[in-house]
Amino acid sequence: MAREPSLQIVTANDLLEGDVVFLTPDGAWRRAPEAAAIAETPEGAARLLAIATGHEGKVVGPYLAEVTLDAAGRPTPTHYRERIRLKGPTNRLDLGRQAERQSAP
Amino acid sequence: MYRYDEFDDRYVRARVAAFRDQVERRLSGALTEDEFKPLRLQNGLYLQLHAYMLRVAIPYGTLNSRQMRQLAMIAERWDKGYGHFTTRQNIQFNWPTLKDTPAILSALADVGMHAIQTSGNCIRNVTADHFAGAAADEIEDPRPTAELLRQWSSGHPEFAFLPRKFKIAVTGSPNDRAVTKAHDIGLRMVRDGDGAPGFEVIVGGGLGRTPMIGKVMRDYLPKADLLPYLEAILRVYNLHGRRDNKYKARIKILTHETGIDVLREQVEAEFRQLKAAGPDATTAVDAREIGRIEAYFRQSAFVKLPATDASFDRACETDAGFRAWVETNTAPHKQQGYRIVTISLKPIGAAPGDASADQMRAVAEIAAHYGLDEIRVSHEQNLVLPHIRLGDLATVFAALQKAGLGTANVGLASDIIACPGMDYCALATARSIPVAQDIARRFSDPVLAREIGKLQIKISGCINACGHHHVGHIGILGLEKAGVESYQITLGGDATETAEIGKRVGPGFAFEAVGPAIERLVQAYLALRASPDETFLAAYRRLGAEPFKQALYGGAGETPRAAPPPPAPVFDTYHY
Numbered sequence: 001m002a003r004e005p006s007l008q009i010v011t012a013n014d015l016l017e018g019d020v021v022f023l024t025p026d027g028a029w030r031r032a033p034e035a036a037a038i039a040e041t042p043e044g045a046a047r048l049l050a051i052a053t054g055h056e057g058k059v060v061g062p063y064l065a066e067v068t069l070d071a072a073g074r075p076t077p078t079h080y081r082e083r084i085r086l087k088g089p090t091n092r093l094d095l096g097r098q099a100e101r102q103s104a105p
Numbered sequence: 106m107y108r109y110d111e112f113d114d115r116y117v118r119a120r121v122a123a124f125r126d127q128v129e130r131r132l133s134g135a136l137t138e139d140e141f142k143p144l145r146l147q148n149g150l151y152l153q154l155h156a157y158m159l160r161v162a163i164p165y166g167t168l169n170s171r172q173m174r175q176l177a178m179i180a181e182r183w184d185k186g187y188g189h190f191t192t193r194q195n196i197q198f199n200w201p202t203l204k205d206t207p208a209i210l211s212a213l214a215d216v217g218m219h220a221i222q223t224s225g226n227c228i229r230n231v232t233a234d235h236f237a238g239a240a241a242d243e244i245e246d247p248r249p250t251a252e253l254l255r256q257w258s259s260g261h262p263e264f265a266f267l268p269r270k271f272k273i274a275v276t277g278s279p280n281d282r283a284v285t286k287a288h289d290i291g292l293r294m295v296r297d298g299d300g301a302p303g304f305e306v307i308v309g310g311g312l313g314r315t316p317m318i319g320k321v322m323r324d325y326l327p328k329a330d331l332l333p334y335l336e337a338i339l340r341v342y343n344l345h346g347r348r349d350n351k352y353k354a355r356i357k358i359l360t361h362e363t364g365i366d367v368l369r370e371q372v373e374a375e376f377r378q379l380k381a382a383g384p385d386a387t388t389a390v391d392a393r394e395i396g397r398i399e400a401y402f403r404q405s406a407f408v409k410l411p412a413t414d415a416s417f418d419r420a421c422e423t424d425a426g427f428r429a430w431v432e433t434n435t436a437p438h439k440q441q442g443y444r445i446v447t448i449s450l451k452p453i454g455a456a457p458g459d460a461s462a463d464q465m466r467a468v469a470e471i472a473a474h475y476g477l478d479e480i481r482v483s484h485e486q487n488l489v490l491p492h493i494r495l496g497d498l499a500t501v502f503a504a505l506q507k508a509g510l511g512t513a514n515v516g517l518a519s520d521i522i523a524c525p526g527m528d529y530c531a532l533a534t535a536r537s538i539p540v541a542q543d544i545a546r547r548f549s550d551p552v553l554a555r556e557i558g559k560l561q562i563k564i565s566g567c568i569n570a571c572g573h574h575h576v577g578h579i580g581i582l583g584l585e586k587a588g589v590e591s592y593q594i595t596l597g598g599d600a601t602e603t604a605e606i607g608k609r610v611g612p613g614f615a616f617e618a619v620g621p622a623i624e625r626l627v628q629a630y631l632a633l634r635a636s637p638d639e640t641f642l643a644a645y646r647r648l649g650a651e652p653f654k655q656a657l658y659g660g661a662g663e664t665p666r667a668a669p670p671p672p673a674p675v676f677d678t679y680h681y
Contacts, residue, residue, distance in 0.1 A: 016132070017202045018156035057134050060152055079588065081527060084536075085154045089528035091456055091538045095185060095200075096155050 006066045008045040009036040009075055010052045011082070012059035020085055020097070021059060023052050029059055031097070033086060034074040038067065106167050106479060107252045107401040109217040116260065117214045120221055124148045125207035132204075149220025150206055153531050159198045159206060160223040161213060165233035165251035165275070166194030166482040166489075170469035173480055175216040177465035183209050188465065189529075190450060190458040192522060192573055193272075194232050194482045195223060199529055221259065226267045228258035228339075234276040234283045235483035238402060239445050239491035241437035244294045245302045247277035249399045250331065256398075257332055257388060264339050268346035269354035271339070272311075279602065284484060286310045286319045286604035287576055289356045290338060293602070295325060303327045308338060308368070309360025312570035316606045317357040320365040322372060328395075330376075332388040337375035341368065406477050407492070410442020414495035427502050429551060430513035435498065442495055446476075448488040448505060449512040449520060453549040456538045457523040458486030467508035475501050484573075486522055487515065518548035518560045518627065522573055526566025526583060527590075533566035535583025535590035536616070540564055543620040548627070557627055560641045561600065576600035578642045579626060580607045581619060590616045594626075596653055597645045610654050622657055629656035 010023040011033075021029040022036035030036070039045035045064050052062035065082045067075035077083050088096015109117070124144070131141040145151075149160040161176070168176075176196060180188045183205045184198040191197055201209055213219055222229055231254045238246040254273055258264065264271070274288040285291025291307035304326045310319025326334055342356045345363070360368055380389075421428045436445040448468060450458050460468075472480045472490055475497045481489035493501055505511045514520050521544060524530065526537030541564050548554050563577030567584070574580030580595035591613035598607030614622050627641070633652055634644045645653065 013152055013156070016204050018152065018200075020155060056138055057132075060138055080590065081154075081533075084527055088155060089538070090536060091528055091542060 006078075007068065007075065008039045008048070008064045009033065009067050010039075010045075010048045010062050011036075011065050011085075012052060012055075012062035015058055015060055023048060023055075023062070027051055027055075029055070033067075033077075036067075036075055038069075038075055039064075106169060106248075107164075107398065113217070114214070117217075117219045117221070118211075120148070120219065121207060121210045121214050124210060128203060128207055143225070145203075145206075146224040147221070148206075148210065149223040150201075150203070151224065151531075153199065153525075153529050154527070155529070156200045157203060157206070158529070159201045159209060159220055160191070161196050161198070161218060161220050162223050162230040163195050163218075163482050164255045165231055165237065165248055166235050166484075167237075167248065168480040168482065169478050170473040170480065172216045172218055173465050173469035173472070175212060175218070177462040177469070179209055179212055180462040180465065187459055187461045189456070189525060190460065190482050190486050190488070192484045192486060192524070192571055193223075193230060194235070194484055195230060196482070197525075199525075224270075225265075226269050226271075227265050228254075228261065228267075228271045228273065231255050231258065232272070232274045232283060232288075232484060234278055234281075235481040235485075235489045236282060236436065236445055236491060237277060237481075238404060239438050239440075239443070240278050240280075240282075241439045242280050243277045243439060244279070244296060245277045246402055247275040247292075247294060248402045249395065250277075250292065250304075250328070251275045252398050252401070253332070253390065253395070254335070257335075264343065267339070267343055268348045269351065269356075271342075271356070273335075281600075281602040281604075282483075284573070284576065284600045284604070286602075287312055287316075287573070287600065288319065290335065291319050292331075297325050297327075301327070304331065306334065306338075309357040309365070310604075311355050311357040312573060312575045313355070314352060314568040314570075315355075315358065316570065316575040317361060318604050318606060319357075320360060322365065322369050329389065329392075330380075332390055333379045334372075334376050336388050337372045337379055340375050341371045345371070404440075404477070404492070407440045407443070408494075410440075410494060410496075412441050414442070417495040417498055420499040424499070426511075426513070427499055429555075430502055430511065431498065433513045433517060434515045435493075438492070440492070444493055444495060444498060446490040446493045446498070446501060447483065447515045448490065448510050449515050450487050450510075451514060451520050451545065452509060452512045453514075453519055453545050454542050457521055457541050460488070464508050464510055467504065467510065471501055471504050484522075485520065487520070513551065514554060516559050516561075517554040518557050518562060519545035519554060520561075521545060522561075522563040522577070524565050524567075524571035526564075526572075530566060532569060533583070534568070534585045535566050535592065537564045537566040537572055537581075537583055540581060540583065540592065540616070540619050544623050547620055547624050556637070557631065558637070558640055560627070561598075562623065563598070573600065574598070575606045576604060577607060578640075578645070579623060581623075584613065586613060592616070592619045594619075594622065594657065596626075596650055597642065599642060608650060610650050611658050625656045626653055629653055 025037040087098040130136045151158045233251040274283040275292045276283040277294040287310045293305040306323040307319035308322040476490040477492045521541040523537040523541035527533035563573045564581040565572035565574040576598040582593045595607030599605040
């Protein structure tokens, strides 16, 4: 059976801070993955990556990451590397994005 | 210990200024990332999973209290309040920003430290026996040699772009605590027939994807010939080392493909040429310069002490916890009345090698008051106070306990080496730290841990083997298999003078299955050992892999398992 075409987003690290960031539909970079532009086709993914590689003054090392959508339509990385990258070290829940969620009101 | 002279200081500060300018040019767009990346790497700044990472050089793992306090300050001011001591005797900060890095490098320069040559295809930070200058079994202190190598290799223009990175380790003791046989060059101090100290030169060792034990290139090299001989090795490597394939570019591959005998002939020919050119044309070192360096390491602050101390004996009798700590975490000192203290950075459940800023300051205070102002970082990711008086040990233990650093597990099953793995590292294929934490918890009972005895478990989160898994009695290598973490187990590795590469025993284990597998292995060892004195490694060497394989994969009394159990989700998906 043919594999379902994967959904992809573009992620990178912020040049100044090093933070994990995501390319949004309006060509900005945000720390929240739910703001990411989602490519539904390989051509769309290539277009997003081409936009990202033009942002060398803002980010470092942009690349495509495969995602699925949760019930609310938010992208979730499929690979464990990307999930760790998104959340923070699994041995230190007080660090990374996961810490911000914990401390949020 | 060695102190930077004016040249060192000027050199390091010039590098800080250059990097500040490079950062500004990167931010202004004058430098592309492709242009900037090698420059930041030459200053120890990597990009990891979550953030930048700054790797700071700690030459031969030696620090004073002022430097340790500065590392604590950096951890608090520019990072997230902790640092990670590495298997290369360095420290890594996991969360610096690019804009802060020039200021961090400047703060390091204030205490004679830097991050130069902690990356790139150059001669990396020279490592040494962490008991150097203190060990009872030492022929001579290897630190003057390590310092000489530091000065020779720092900014060496001919060796700035080698085929691949190059690591040198030195020990002055017959008992190898510096893993010299797993380095590009390992130097082991030996004596010649007249008793003069020199070096056995070992070449072509290394771990990574092609692990190899180094081969002896010279049985005995006079100390005076050290730099010309190393220069000859590096020249031959620079010329013949492969540059077409980074995975075959280390000198271990050249040694393997060329053969040690042919390589030795090439090196000796180069060495003869260098020597024939005369002292002015080679890097042969003036005896006065050697004397100048050695003077920094001459330990004049030792006091003549009796071999025993009444307060120490009393504390051992009355405090079982102290006695246990003395047994595991201290070692004989060459000076009567002193002991070497190893501070475990492996409290049960903690990330191996991590220390908070408060802990760094506590260690600095103790070193300044009780330890002749010396601290070492071991490749086993612990800290060492090399010179503690017997009479001060109880006070030092109490201070360490107060700082959460009193764990009495050095050399035991929970004293695990683990690389940062996928919790931090961009190269990793699996996590290491949580595996180490799980195993350490399983062997946290001090009675059980002591019954098991000396056991080295080493974990790497990828094939690059920063966690030295190949030379662990039990080695664990984390890989990705079909989209999940999978861990291979190797047995029989040895990091000492009898070095061996461990052998893989079978299929990999899922993340959750690793801890139980290691427990089964250890239980099998306890059942199989000839006596309580037979270590895990000795039992493995006597019995071979088979009984341990049975324990891992099923044997008598157990249900054979054809494949590891399916992985349970290790963490849930990300939701907001």
